[in-house]
Amino acid sequence: MRLAFFGSPDFAVPALEALVGIGHEVACVYTLPPRNAGRGGKLRQTAVYEAAQRLELEIKTVSSLKGNDVLAGFEDLELDAAIVVAFGLILPKQILNTPRLGCINIHASLLPRWRGAAPIQRAILAGDSRTGITIISMDEGLDTGPILINEQIDIDHSTNSETLHRSLSALGSVMIVEALDGLQSRLISSIPQPNEGITYAAKLSRDEGRIDWKLPAVNLERQIRAFFPWPGSWFIHENKRLKVIEAEVVALQGNPGLLLDDKLTVACGSAALRLKIIQYEGGAHLDARAFLRGYQIPLGTLFT
Numbered sequence: 001m002r003l004a005f006f007g008s009p010d011f012a013v014p015a016l017e018a019l020v021g022i023g024h025e026v027a028c029v030y031t032l033p034p035r036n037a038g039r040g041g042k043l044r045q046t047a048v049y050e051a052a053q054r055l056e057l058e059i060k061t062v063s064s065l066k067g068n069d070v071l072a073g074f075e076d077l078e079l080d081a082a083i084v085v086a087f088g089l090i091l092p093k094q095i096l097n098t099p100r101l102g103c104i105n106i107h108a109s110l111l112p113r114w115r116g117a118a119p120i121q122r123a124i125l126a127g128d129s130r131t132g133i134t135i136i137s138m139d140e141g142l143d144t145g146p147i148l149i150n151e152q153i154d155i156d157h158s159t160n161s162e163t164l165h166r167s168l169s170a171l172g173s174v175m176i177v178e179a180l181d182g183l184q185s186r187l188i189s190s191i192p193q194p195n196e197g198i199t200y201a202a203k204l205s206r207d208e209g210r211i212d213w214k215l216p217a218v219n220l221e222r223q224i225r226a227f228f229p230w231p232g233s234w235f236i237h238e239n240k241r242l243k244v245i246e247a248e249v250v251a252l253q254g255n256p257g258l259l260l261d262d263k264l265t266v267a268c269g270s271a272a273l274r275l276k277i278i279q280y281e282g283g284a285h286l287d288a289r290a291f292l293r294g295y296q297i298p299l300g301t302l303f304t
Contacts, residue, residue: 005030
């Protein structure tokens with residue numbers, strides 16, 4: 001097939017590589033403009049831009065898809081389909097309707113659960129036992145298009161957003177090839193999404209990572225896994241921000257925020273949270289024992 005590809009972050013790169021590797025013709029790659037990144041604040045191209053450059057594909061960096069020049073150039077590509085993976089902009093109706101088979105989206109949830117910007121993190125935070133990839137034929141709504149295929153992945157207590165991100169990215173790259181094969185051979189057809197079970201995965205904010213010790217420990221343990229690596233889960237002690245990278249629920253009780261023992265166990269709204277891996281802001285990840293060798297916190301300390 002002759003395709004366009006819309007994507008920006010590293011999540012989208014395996015899908016682009018798979019499409020090129022299987023022999024589809026990617027006529028153009030659309031991605032967001034470079035952004036400031038790292039401590040130096042240098043401009044950096046998106047991961048998809050770097051991958052497309054490596055694959056020697058035509059690239060267009062766009063901050064909007066509404067200009068007449070963008071729309072006319074897209075129509076001139078004479079596409080069979082456009083593939084959209086975590087692109088970052090809403091596709092206007094004219095683009096959605098231009099390719100012969102329309103625009104096909106790889107979405108990181110089992111739609112209609114977790115439509116929206118942060119489905120990976122919201123699934124873990126909510127305590128879902130499974131998530132997955134859904135390939136949809138796009139319409140003008142927010143992740144509302146009919147389903148072509150889907151496949152699930154289990155979520156357990158070892159799953160964090162980083163590991164789930166990698167697993168779903170790899171799965172999506174396999175499934176998009178399968179979906180295009182099915183469309184080309186007319187062996188698959190789309191089905192409308194159910195009207196029941198719709199949830200929305202709101203965009204993450206940095207402040208969401210602040211730990212509220214009044215919440216149940218089980219909720220905080222999910223938060224820590226859901227928000228790793230960004231925005232991270234953190235609390236303040238003596239004007240220093242301490243990030244919690246890994247923790248486990250312990251059957252102890254106390255006033256919320258109270259340090260209960262010398263193993264960094266902190267009482268929560270119900271049960272307690274044992275902090276297993278901590279990070280000074282901007283520092284290395286340390287296990288609890290190594291952390292306490294360099295950072296003394298007396299028993300009975302109350303974290304607010």
